Amino acid sequence: MRKFFRIILYEYSRHVLRKRFIFALLSVPLMIGLLMAISILAAVLSINTTPIGYVDQSGFLAHPVQLPPSTDFFTRRVEIIPYQTEAEAKAALENSAIQAYYILKPDYLTTADASLVFLKDPDSSIKNQFMDFLQANLLASQPAGIATRITEGTEYTIQSPDGKHSLAGSEWYNILVPMVAGVLFIIVILTSGGYLLRAVVEEKENRTIEIIVTSVSPGQLLAGKIIGNIGVGLTQILAWMIFIGLFVLVGRSHFQWIQQIQISGSYVLLMILALLPAFVMVAALMAAIGSTTTETREAEQISGLFSLPITVPYILAIPIITNPNSPLSLFLSFFPLTAPVTLTLRAAFTELPLWQESLNLLVLFLCAAGAVWLAARTFRLGMLRYGKRISWRELFSKAG
Amino acid sequence: MPAVELSHIIKSFGSNRAVNDVSFSVDKGEIFGLLGPNGAGKTTCLRILLDIFKPDRGEVSILGGPMTEAKKDRIGYLPEERGLYQDIQLERCLIYLATLKGLSTSDARQRVSQYLERFDLAEYRHKKLKELSKGMQQKAQLIVTLIHEPEVIIIDEPFNSLDPVNTQMVKDLLREERDHGKTILMCTHQMHQVEELCDRLVLIDHGQTVLYGALEEIRHRFATHDILVRAPDGLPNTIRGVQKLEPINGSTKLVLSPGATAQEVLHELVNQNINLEQFEIAVPTLDEIFIRVVQGTGETS
Numbered sequence: 001m002r003k004f005f006r007i008i009l010y011e012y013s014r015h016v017l018r019k020r021f022i023f024a025l026l027s028v029p030l031m032i033g034l035l036m037a038i039s040i041l042a043a044v045l046s047i048n049t050t051p052i053g054y055v056d057q058s059g060f061l062a063h064p065v066q067l068p069p070s071t072d073f074f075t076r077r078v079e080i081i082p083y084q085t086e087a088e089a090k091a092a093l094e095n096s097a098i099q100a101y102y103i104l105k106p107d108y109l110t111t112a113d114a115s116l117v118f119l120k121d122p123d124s125s126i127k128n129q130f131m132d133f134l135q136a137n138l139l140a141s142q143p144a145g146i147a148t149r150i151t152e153g154t155e156y157t158i159q160s161p162d163g164k165h166s167l168a169g170s171e172w173y174n175i176l177v178p179m180v181a182g183v184l185f186i187i188v189i190l191t192s193g194g195y196l197l198r199a200v201v202e203e204k205e206n207r208t209i210e211i212i213v214t215s216v217s218p219g220q221l222l223a224g225k226i227i228g229n230i231g232v233g234l235t236q237i238l239a240w241m242i243f244i245g246l247f248v249l250v251g252r253s254h255f256q257w258i259q260q261i262q263i264s265g266s267y268v269l270l271m272i273l274a275l276l277p278a279f280v281m282v283a284a285l286m287a288a289i290g291s292t293t294t295e296t297r298e299a300e301q302i303s304g305l306f307s308l309p310i311t312v313p314y315i316l317a318i319p320i321i322t323n324p325n326s327p328l329s330l331f332l333s334f335f336p337l338t339a340p341v342t343l344t345l346r347a348a349f350t351e352l353p354l355w356q357e358s359l360n361l362l363v364l365f366l367c368a369a370g371a372v373w374l375a376a377r378t379f380r381l382g383m384l385r386y387g388k389r390i391s392w393r394e395l396f397s398k399a400g
Numbered sequence: 401m402p403a404v405e406l407s408h409i410i411k412s413f414g415s416n417r418a419v420n421d422v423s424f425s426v427d428k429g430e431i432f433g434l435l436g437p438n439g440a441g442k443t444t445c446l447r448i449l450l451d452i453f454k455p456d457r458g459e460v461s462i463l464g465g466p467m468t469e470a471k472k473d474r475i476g477y478l479p480e481e482r483g484l485y486q487d488i489q490l491e492r493c494l495i496y497l498a499t500l501k502g503l504s505t506s507d508a509r510q511r512v513s514q515y516l517e518r519f520d521l522a523e524y525r526h527k528k529l530k531e532l533s534k535g536m537q538q539k540a541q542l543i544v545t546l547i548h549e550p551e552v553i554i555i556d557e558p559f560n561s562l563d564p565v566n567t568q569m570v571k572d573l574l575r576e577e578r579d580h581g582k583t584i585l586m587c588t589h590q591m592h593q594v595e596e597l598c599d600r601l602v603l604i605d606h607g608q609t610v611l612y613g614a615l616e617e618i619r620h621r622f623a624t625h626d627i628l629v630r631a632p633d634g635l636p637n638t639i640r641g642v643q644k645l646e647p648i649n650g651s652t653k654l655v656l657s658p659g660a661t662a663q664e665v666l667h668e669l670v671n672q673n674i675n676l677e678q679f680e681i682a683v684p685t686l687d688e689i690f691i692r693v694v695q696g697t698g699e700t701s
Contacts (some may be wrong), residue, residue: 006499014488207483211544214450214477215500217469383452 003216004224011228015195016235025236028187029243044076047123051079052130053089053101058108065140067133078126080133093119102130175321177263178348182314182341184240185275190307192233192279193286194300199225200290200379201299209383222379226283226372233279271344273361277368278340282306284371291375291382309337317345324350333360336367401464403428403552403583404449409458411444418444419455420607426552426585426600431578433594433601433615434587437694441607442587443480446554449585450477463552473502476550480557480587482541486530490521493529494543501548508547515543519569534561542570546577553577556587571597591686603693610693615686622689623681625656627665630678639672641665653682 015021054061061082070077081098083089089101100118108114116127139147203209212221252258285306293299313320313332320329324346332342333356343360346352402425411419419441426432436442447453449460451467463471485493491512498508516522519539524532529540538561545553558574559567574584574597588594594601595615603611611618629635630651637645641660646653654665666679684692 003500003502006496010496202485206486207479207481208485210452210479210481210483211477211497211541212500213452214475215472215497 004220007216007221007224008228008231011199011225012231012235015229015232021232024191025239029240033243033247047076047125048099048120049076049078050096050099051081052122052126053081053083053092053098054104054130055083055086055089055101056104056108057106058104060109061104061137064133065137067129067136075125078129080130090117093117099126175348177261177267178345179317180244181271181344182317184237185278185341185344186311186314188233188236189275189279189282189310191236192229193282193303193307195232196225196229196283197286197290197299197303198296199229200287201293201296204290204294204383205296213383218380218383219376222287222376226280226287226375230279230283267347270347270357274340274343274364277361277364278336281336281364281368281371282310284368284375288371288375288378291379306337309335310341313338313341313345320345321349330356334363336363339364401428402426402461403463404432404585405459405461406445406449407459407461409445409448409455409460411441411448411453411455418607419448419604421458422602422604422607422609423458424602424609424612426583428583429578429581430599431574431584431586431597433598434585434604435589435591435594435601435611435690436604437589437690440604442604443556444607445604446477446556446585446587450475450554473548474551476501476545476548476553476555478541478545478553478555478558480560482538482560484529484537484540484544487528489526490529490532490540491516491525494540494547497544498547501550503548511547512543515547519543535563535566538562539566542573546573551582553582553584554587555584557590558586558588559590559593589690591690595686603690605694611689618689619683619686622684622692624684625660625662626682627654627656627662628652628678628680628682629654629669629676631669631674631676633675635669635674636672639665640668651678 056062064080064082066080067077078099081092083092083101086103089098089103092098093101099120100116100122103115103117105111105113105115116122135151139150142150203212216224248258248261286303289302289306290299293302316328316332319326320332320342323329329342329346332338333346339360343352343357347357404426406425407423409419409422410417422441422445424432424434434442434445444453448455449462449467451460460466463474484497488496494512494515495505495508498512499505503511512525513522516525519542521536521539521543524536529537532540542558545555553574555574558570562570571593574586578584586594586598598615600614601611601618602609613621628648628651635645635652639645639654641657641664642654643657644655646655656662656665662681669676669679
């Protein structure tokens with residue numbers, strides 16, 4: 001048992017303690033964060049913050065109500081300057097004191113007739129800010145509750161008959177959870193599967209395998225490798241979850257929608273129950289491939305056949321989300337390699353019957369057990385075989 | 401009770417019968433040679449012995465019974481295909497492999513240090529294996545074989561890639577291990593090494609045992625009635641009792657006539673007043689025996 005743990009520890013630490021792994025671990029969230037920061041910053045900085053002006057010929061802005069200062073870092077308020085005459089506003093525009101000005105016609109309150117004068121069309125956020133300014137002034141005399149309702153507009157919510165699933169029109173962010181979980185799962189399972197594949201082939205390539213199997217049993221070696229490399233994958237997930245957690249903590253004060261994301265306990269449980277056997281299954285399949293091949297490149301080519309189906313549900317995410325109970329969605333949630341991602345997508349958008357959940361998980365657990373058996377068998381037969389493939393007949397024969 | 405015993409082992413890979421009814425035993429505290437030409441089935445025998453392959457038929461006993469996980473810690477193995485993790489530091493690699501042989505990390509660390517000093521590898525301890533020469537990697541592999549002080553040492557072609565100095569060092573090491581009571585099973589096709597080191601041997605060819613026994617006994621079994629003679633003033637063209645003279649490396653091999661004895665020939669040479677520097681019975685080398693057996697020429701008596 002001590003040797004078994006040593007193998008786990010060795011397999012785990014040979015990746016996790018390497019600079020390359022730590023770099024890969026940090027680089028993904030940092031790269032995503034950096035790209036987000038650059039694009040947000042570029043968007044914010046590209047907005048012209050020169051004031052805008054208006055000429056109120058209707059007189060309803062005689063005592064204008066100002067917009068409250070922005071609480072959002074990414075929304076920048078520009079100054080709104082009143083002008084008595086069009087000539088004054090035009091002069092200010094030509095002097096670049098303002099970037100544009102609105103003219104509210106004398107009958108504005110009855111016709112909403114206004115025009116915008118500019119040299120270069122202002123950004124939509126600037127126009128929206130002036131619209132908010134007008135709205136605030138038009139509603140200034142209304143009671144606060146009515147003003148708020150009018151400002152927020154219509155809110156609709158779609159709900160499943162049993163009330164367990166609902167999605168409001170404004171809750172677009174709830175789609176993020178299954179999508180992000182799917183991406184994380186795909187990346188991590190393929191990375192840790194790839195590590196395992198290389199670990200098995202490498203020991204065959206450099207012939208260390210013969211020494212190892214005269215020290216421990218092939219079963220112990222394989223199990224240690226699978227668990228060690230799954231540990232690497234889980235470390236990756238954990239590290240990224242921490243990054244996501246930090247993002248949520250930092251971002252919740254700037255993005256209100258982050259506070260409203262809801263993840264139910266049963267959903268998390270389903271994800272874990274689906275991902276664990278899937279992890280084991282893919283890892284074992286990778287080990288089996290590694291045992292039958294002699295070169296890393298050949299092994300990676302074959303492993304592509306298994307990697308592709310895992311990503312299929314993600315490619316078909318829109319049909320699955322829009323129709324989570326279609327025959328396609330059902331098929332993908334029963335097919336072992338596509339099941340984990342499909343399940344997490346479907347469970348977020350429909351109420352899965354208990355029999356389906358149970359059957360899906362049963363299929364996954366059985367496939368994981370089968371894959372481990374196959375890997376152990378292939379490993380035993382193929383660990384010292386170079387250049388000659390294992391036949392199916394050999395694999396399922398009694399001797400070996 | 402022998403330390404190692406293979407009894408009527410048969411192993412096939414597909415339609416190819418790699419080992420066909422091979423039997424031999426290795427006694428405790430001896431150096432035993434497992435010989436054979438390339439592809440004879442030597443490595444397959446070792447792998448069966450080490451439980452890497454299961455035999456189709458036959459019995460294997462090591463340290464008093466079938467191989468168990470616990471027994472693996474009492475066996476040291478140097479495979480023919482050398483290989484260690486290339487991308488990690490030498491010291492770390494050795495410590496890991498030593499711990500898989502049942503040593504605690506602290507013991508492994510201590511012994512690795514001692515062996516690195518002894519094998520002149522101490523200054524390379526932080527180098528990656530791939531940065532070391534083939535000879536150094538070979539020495540590292542020997543450390544892995546011996547570090548846990550195994551009772552049975554199984555080594556496949558131990559002198560590959562070694563220069564004469566290191567070859568001598570390994571020979572001394574093997575003798576030292578034998579003197580400490582260790583059992584050594586050495587697989588090789590370098591006959592002169594076997595002659596120097598082994599007490600007994602088995603020769604297999606095409607998966608079958610063709611020769612088995614003590615080295616001296618085998619050499620005598622294959623000995624002819626030839627005599628090696630060195631005469632600085634030369635030999636006459638005809639000598640009574642000798643049917644043929646063959647020059648060999650400054651000496652002459654006298655092939656005796658049927659019925660003639662070495663004693664009679666010596667008497668004849670002395671009678672003829674021939675100056676002799678060397679007169680000895682020509683015992684065949686293991687190389688010669690090997691070739692004769694493998695080519696099917698057979699024993700002389």
